[in-house]
Amino acid sequence: MRSKVAQRILAETPEETKIFARLYADIVVRVNQxxxxxxxxQKDLADKLEKRPSEVNKWLVGEHNFTLRSLxxxxxxxxxxxxxVPQRKPMGTTGYVTLYKNNVINTxxxxxxxxxKSKSNNKTALANVS
Amino acid sequence: MYFxxxxxxxxxxxxxxxxxDEAAKCTFYTVKxxxxxxxxxxxxxxxxxxxxxxxxxxxxxxxxxLLSIGNDHGAIDELFNRDENEVKGLPVQGKRTIENITYxxxxxxxxxxxLKITNNIVILFNGGIKDGPTNQTSxxxxxxxxxxxxxxxxxxxxxxxxxxxxxxxRKLTNYDGSDEIIL
Numbered sequence: 104m105r106s107k108v109a110q111r112i113l114a115e116t117p118e119e120t121k122i123f124a125r126l127y128a129d130i131v132v133r134v135n136q137x138x139x140x141x142x143x144x145q146k147d148l149a150d151k152l153e154k155r156p157s158e159v160n161k162w163l164v165g166e167h168n169f170t171l172r173s174l175x176x177x178x179x180x181x182x183x184x185x186x187x188v189p190q191r192k193p194m195g196t197t198g199y200v201t202l203y204k205n206n207v208i209n210t211x212x213x214x215x216x217x218x219x220k221s222k223s224n225n226k227t228a229l230a231n232v233s
Numbered sequence: 234m235y236f237x238x239x240x241x242x243x244x245x246x247x248x249x250x251x252x253x254d255e256a257a258k259c260t261f262y263t264v265k266x267x268x269x270x271x272x273x274x275x276x277x278x279x280x281x282x283x284x285x286x287x288x289x290x291x292x293x294x295x296x297x298x299l300l301s302i303g304n305d306h307g308a309i310d311e312l313f314n315r316d317e318n319e320v321k322g323l324p325v326q327g328k329r330t331i332e333n334i335t336y337x338x339x340x341x342x343x344x345x346x347x348l349k350i351t352n353n354i355v356i357l358f359n360g361g362i363k364d365g366p367t368n369q370t371s372x373x374x375x376x377x378x379x380x381x382x383x384x385x386x387x388x389x390x391x392x393x394x395x396x397x398x399x400x401x402x403r404k405l406t407n408y409d410g411s412d413e414i415i416l
Contacts, residue, residue, distance in 0.1 A: 105253045106263070108275040109295060112282050116292040121300055124293050128301035128312060135311040 130169060130185060137181045138163075151180045247383065249396070249405060249414040252357055256303025260403045262356040264383050267415075273359040273379075277345060287362070290343050298345070298357070307352045344373060346380035348387060353403045358383055386416050 113121075138148065145163065149156040162169065162177075178185045187203065194200040252263035252274050265272040271279070281291035302312055345360035358380040361373025368377040390396040396414055397406045407414050 104251060105255045105299075106272075106275055108271075108279050108282075109253060109299060112278055112292060112295050113299060116296055120289065120292050121296045124296035125300050125305060128297060128306065132306055132309065132311045 130174070131163075133185050134177055134181075135163060137183055137185070141181060143181075148177075148180065152176055247386075247416055249356065249387070249416065251404075251412075253299060253303065254403070256299055258305070258307035258353060259303045260354050261298070261303065262354070262405060264356065264358060273383075274345070274357040277359045277361075277376075281343060287342060290341060294341075294343050294345060302355070308349045308355045309352055313347070313349060344368075344371075346377060348380075348384045350391070350398060350405070351400060353400070354398065354405065356383075356387060390414075390416055 138145075143151075145159050146156050149159040152159065162173065174185050190202045191199050192202055246267040247264045248267070249262050250265055250272060251260065252272065253261040261274075263272040263274040278291060278295060281287040297312075302308055306312060342362050342364070343360060344363045346358040348356040348358070350356065359376045360380075361371070361376045363371050363373060365371035368374055371377075387396065391398065395408050395416070397408060397410075399406055404412070405414060406412060
């Protein structure tokens with residue numbers, strides 16, 4: 104169940120408002136999680152960005168809006184994408200396909216040249232062929 | 234300082250009820266006074282939906298709660314703004330602290346108070362307009378006091394086993410297993 108008041112207001116909410124709220128939360132979460140993963144303190148990040156720690160703090164707690172430039176700086180320092188823009192590529196003679204770039208995931212399996220001798224199953228009963 | 238929950242001549246008994254359990258990652262509860270027809274969270278959203286100046290902010294906040302927290306991320310720390318300085322004054326014991334659901338956008342005017350039980354269970358209270366540097370000096374200080382008192386009572390009930398957290402089913406139950414929780 105969902106509150107009827109919430110249902111009504113959400114139904115009246117313009118789509119752009121919903122998209123904006125979700126995108127903004129996604130960016131805040133992504134930036135904070137990257138910082139955590141990289142072990143950066145706000146001061147470390149401020150030093151790298153040549154900003155004052157208080158200014159970086161305002162980004163991270165939401166008092167300052169992210170700009171495209173500030174996101175680019177963050178992405179450069181954190182070394183991982185924060186936002187991705189899908190690209191449209193022609194497909195066939197008239198069609199198009201939208202490509203979403205995913206993070207590159209290393210799926211390589213380390214090669215090992217050591218062969219293991221498989222165990223013979225001595226318990227298998229042999230058929231009587233005599 | 235201890236604040237008794239007798240504001241607006243309301244009785245000091247309230248029920249915990251589900252506000253939304255349709256979101257993919259989080260169940261939201263709310264509180265309703267014993268003698269009230271409407272729960273506190275609906276009162277908040279209805280109030281600011283009716284004020285033209287705050288209608289859009291209200292819609293954004295609701296989208297943030299139901300879509301970003303509810304569907305996309307759950308109640309993760311990155312989406313909760315803990316005003317630690319203010320929380321220190323709370324009469325709340327235990328690990329849980331009352332938190333603003335702060336929509337992460339500059340100068341966002343609305344604050345909705347919440348108590349995070351787990352990443353998948355959140356209790357929403359009322360809120361208001363943050364028009365001062367702290368909750369105590371903003372016009373929403375009465376809602377903040379009430380939220381503190383709700384949180385205190387809920388925390389006590391969680392600690393003494395009156396309320397059981399059912400993480401598997403993402404819900405809260407009464408000690409006897411029923412869904413009706415009156416505090």
